[in-house]
Amino acid sequence: MVTEKKQLINIKGVKDGLLITVGEADWPELQAALFTVLEERASFLQGARVALDVGNHILRAVDVGSLRDHFSEKNIALWAILSNSPVTEKNAQAMGLATRIHTPRPERTIRALDTNLPGETAIMVQRTIRSGFKISHNGHVVVIGDVNPGGEIFAGGSVVIWGKLKGMVHAGMEGDEKAVVCAMEMEPMQLRIAGYTLNLPPKRGKPEPEMVYIQDGRVITEAWKSKGK
Amino acid sequence: MAGTVLTVTSGKGGVGKTTTTANLAVALARGGKKVICIDGDIGLRNLDVVLGLENRIVYDLVDIVEGRCRLRQAMIRDKRLPELYLIPAAQTRDKNAVSPSDMVRLAEELRAEFDWILIDSPAGIERGFRNAIAPADTAVVVTNPEVSAVRDADRIIGLIEAEEKGPARLIINRLNPNLVKRGDMLSADDVVELLAIELIGIVPEDENVVVSTNKGQPVAMDGKTRAGEAYNNIARRLCGEKVPFMNLDEKEGIFHKLSRMMRPGGD
Numbered sequence: 001m002v003t004e005k006k007q008l009i010n011i012k013g014v015k016d017g018l019l020i021t022v023g024e025a026d027w028p029e030l031q032a033a034l035f036t037v038l039e040e041r042a043s044f045l046q047g048a049r050v051a052l053d054v055g056n057h058i059l060r061a062v063d064v065g066s067l068r069d070h071f072s073e074k075n076i077a078l079w080a081i082l083s084n085s086p087v088t089e090k091n092a093q094a095m096g097l098a099t100r101i102h103t104p105r106p107e108r109t110i111r112a113l114d115t116n117l118p119g120e121t122a123i124m125v126q127r128t129i130r131s132g133f134k135i136s137h138n139g140h141v142v143v144i145g146d147v148n149p150g151g152e153i154f155a156g157g158s159v160v161i162w163g164k165l166k167g168m169v170h171a172g173m174e175g176d177e178k179a180v181v182c183a184m185e186m187e188p189m190q191l192r193i194a195g196y197t198l199n200l201p202p203k204r205g206k207p208e209p210e211m212v213y214i215q216d217g218r219v220i221t222e223a224w225k226s227k228g229k
Numbered sequence: 230m231a232g233t234v235l236t237v238t239s240g241k242g243g244v245g246k247t248t249t250t251a252n253l254a255v256a257l258a259r260g261g262k263k264v265i266c267i268d269g270d271i272g273l274r275n276l277d278v279v280l281g282l283e284n285r286i287v288y289d290l291v292d293i294v295e296g297r298c299r300l301r302q303a304m305i306r307d308k309r310l311p312e313l314y315l316i317p318a319a320q321t322r323d324k325n326a327v328s329p330s331d332m333v334r335l336a337e338e339l340r341a342e343f344d345w346i347l348i349d350s351p352a353g354i355e356r357g358f359r360n361a362i363a364p365a366d367t368a369v370v371v372t373n374p375e376v377s378a379v380r381d382a383d384r385i386i387g388l389i390e391a392e393e394k395g396p397a398r399l400i401i402n403r404l405n406p407n408l409v410k411r412g413d414m415l416s417a418d419d420v421v422e423l424l425a426i427e428l429i430g431i432v433p434e435d436e437n438v439v440v441s442t443n444k445g446q447p448v449a450m451d452g453k454t455r456a457g458e459a460y461n462n463i464a465r466r467l468c469g470e471k472v473p474f475m476n477l478d479e480k481e482g483i484f485h486k487l488s489r490m491m492r493p494g495g496d
Contacts (some may be wrong), residue, residue, distance in 0.1 A: 128425060130387030131380050132354075148383050148423060166423075 008033040011041075016101055017049030025056045028118045031067075038074050051080035051101045059088045064095050122157070129153065129167060130160075139175075149189055155179070160208075165208075182224050186210040193219065232263075232343040234336045235467070236365035236394075239380030242352030245402040245432075246443060251279040252457070253369075256464030258313035259449070261343040265304065267313040267335070270275040270351035271326055271360040274318035280314040281445020282307065282315050283425075291319035294331045300338060309450065314343075324356040327343040329363030336364030354388060362389060368397040369429065374404050374415040383424055399427045400463060405434040406477045430463035432456050433477050 008023040008030055022030045038045060050071065059067075064081065071078035080098035083089050089099040121139035131150025135141055140157035151167035153159055158179045159171045165183035170192040171181030177194040185207040191198045198212065198219045209224040237250045247270070254266045267290065268276035277283040286333070288303035307313040318328060332348075338345050350361035362368065372382035382399070389397045401417050408414035421428050435456035441448045448457035449464075455475070461468050462472045 068268040130390075133387050146425070150380055150384065 009037045011037075014101065016053070017077075018045070019051050019053060019101070021053045022057070023054060027054075027059070029065070030054075030057070031063070034067075035070060038070065042074055045076050047075060047077075049079055051079045051082060051098075052078060053082040054085075054088060056084050057088065058085045059083070059091055061091045061094060063090045064088075064097070064107065068095055068097070128163070131167075146177065146186065147183075147188075158182070168192075180211055180213040182209070182211045184209045186212065186221070232346050234340065234346045234348065234364050234366045236269075236348045236350055236361050236368045237371060238358060238361060238368060238385055238389075239352065239371040239378070240352035240354065240385035241368045241372075241378045244371050244378050245438075246352070247276050247349050248438060248447075249369070249371050249400060249402060249432075249460075250323050250347050251276060251447045252311055252327050252460035253344075253464055253467070254280075254347050255310065255447045255449040256371065257345050257347075257467070258307070258310040259461070260464055260468065261312070262468070263312045263342070264345045264347065265316065265339055265343045266347040266349060267316045269317035269332075269351050269357060270349060271318045271357065272323045273351065274320050276349050277305075277315060277317045278445060279442050280307065280315055282317070283445070286317045289317045289319040290335075291322050291326045293335065294327050300335070302474065324351065327360050329359050331450045332360045333364045336357065354385065358385075358388070362392055362394055365394045368394050369400055370424075370426070371400045371402050372407070372420065372424075373402055374417070374420055376415070379415065379420055379423060379452045386424060386426060396426055398427045399424060400430045400432065401428065403434045404431050404433045404477065429466050430459055431474065431477065432459040432463075433475075 008025055010020055010021045011052070011227045014046045022034070022070050044070065052067070059081070068078050080101055081088065081092035082099060082101065083092070092099050101228040122142055123134055123137050123139065124142040124144065126144045128145040129135060129143060129147045129151035131148055134152040134154070136154040138156040141153055141155040143153070143161045143163060146163040147153060147161055147165050147167040147169070149166045153169045154173050155171050156174050157176060158170065159169050159181045161183040163183070164185040165188050167188065168190045169181050169188055179193055181191060181193065185205070186200065187207070188200065191200065191212060193212065193214050196214055198217050210221055211224040212219060212221050214220070237246050239246050250266055254264045255293070258264045266276060268274050270276070271291065277286060282305050287304050288298040290303065292298045293300055293303050303316050305315045305317065307315070336346055348361045348365065351357035370386055372378045372380050389395045399421065401420055404417060405414055409416045414430050417428065417431050433439050434447070435454055437448050437454040438456050448454045449460040452458045452461045459475055462475065465472045
């Protein structure tokens, strides 16, 4: 009988002390098995920090209280109850117990991965935006391909087109006047930055890469050479 | 034998989809292929007129789909070219009488028996187009060297890509070399540059087409006219032959080294 009960209860060492997991059975049976184990292995467990994983079992507040009392009687520190049930978690938390064992430690948060600057997200589109197709994104938009007449791009930030811009672009659509539009050939049907609308005169001569931006309330078009504003 | 389903489409109306379908079908059949064309323009049928088969229609596409006739009963055999067949559209119904999956089933049945299944798509991007493109293995986009037609072609090419039937190939129809030379018409280069897909043929403006269409005798029946020759060349290219592009300008000799444009462009 005792060995059978033991199989319902597993104890293993984890980083934060011991973790006790339970097998498949009704809660009263499991609790009985658990108490038996605590009794039998009292010397081993004494003074240990224990987390208990109860799986899907829903424990009422009285169950949690009874567990905690029982553990403390044996001089075992039950510091966490893990459960898939939100009810159990809530009841455990009400008793001042933790419900996660791998709590992130603030001083060890990895900052290097967190390089997203606000408003600096971009999507890259590697295809030609043909007539009737629309790209809409809150951040920047990079297109490797052409934007054909009838194609539309709406971006919260800047728009960079590694190809010909012949369609419609609205950069800084939420009102960001610092947004710029760059293209290898700048022949948009219509170009908007924030609240400004620009209708470029028809191009003369050999097309060159250009950048369009707003400065002092005016729309500036200039050769796109190196890093812009 | 597993035939190829080729959808002829354009977006814009009046650019010559039906004329192109009829002539390609004739040209392919003349080349010894077994060909069937399906008129996808339910409610506005005219492929039968262009092919000169309108007086032989008994059953149509909708009759097949709704089970009023067997497939074979609706197939009209062309007497001039015994390997050419037509499934006409219904005139008294609309595009919703047929679904894309009906078209896929029909094409699957025909595939076993024919080398080429040509589907004439209606203008537009709605149900009729969806029906026509659903069973396609490949698509040909017909356009005219006009800004509005090219714009619509661009849209349709995008939709064909979205349906994963791409890359479509391009036919530029009704090009007038004299107008191009004067700078009053988009050149083939201009069109190909914008659309960035493979050019498979240029059909010059040719009044014989109007005459032959009215007579129900497609120009491709004999290769004697300029347009007829162009369609026969396109049919050969569809079959994988390398055929040099026609010299469209008689006076000045070389119009363009059009072979340069044979390259598949862009994406």
